[in-house]
Amino acid sequence: MAKPTTVNEFFVQSLATDNTLTVKQQQIILAAVELFAAKGFDHTTTSDIATKAGVAEGTVYKRYKTKRDILEEIMRRFVRDVVPQAAHEFVNDEWTNSHGGLHQFLVELIGNRVDFIVANFPFIKIMASEALSNAEMRNQVLSKIGVQAMGAILPHLQELRKQKQIVDWPDDMLIQFVVATMISLALRLIVDLPVADIEQQKTYMVSFLERGLAVQK
Secondary structure, eight states: OOOOOOOHHHHHHHHHTTTOOOHHHHHHHHHHHHHHHOOOOOTHHHHHHHHHHTTTHHHHHHHHHSSHHHHHHHHIIIIIIIIHHHHHHHSSGGGOOOSSSSHHHHHHHHHHHHHHHHHHHHHHHHHHHHHHHHHHHHHHHHHIHHHHHHHHHHHHHHHHHTTSSSSSHHHHHHHHHHHHHHHHHHHHTTTTOSSOOHHHHHHHHHHHHEEEEEEEE
């Protein structure tokens, strides 16, 4: 199974097609994305960003008055460009072709999303912090990725229910349990709880959902 595209790769793609930005502005944004993800917003300085971008610190201030302005620019682009791309990739990825029953569906879905979370959790941590304090951004993210993601997962669950492989529960509850299980890993990483073995985590998640959703015989 191919690895999901990272948030940083999506940003590179987005900036490459934006003719309104100079090369230096692109370098500043990409440098800030990498540093905020690696060190956190509070522990990154404008000097760090300038050094990483290969520009003078004064060049950073010509475009952005404060470090917060840079973060807000990143968040705007994240909502406008990265979220739709990530959602599109998710709903068109290999896992959507799964036709091997409940176990195979869960293995492929969990594997896809866990790989994405692990590859991007530093940025997800920043995004989650901003979303908690910015209702507009939170609503935009949920409206853009939530509907597409739910629309991709639900037909598989409905088909499995039709085949009597999973319990006859309402659609919203099936989605809730599946999505919440995947999000639990992101929450664990955000609060810095250690995760020793990601592959083992995938196995536990699949087993947990399989036991909870399968029709009892």
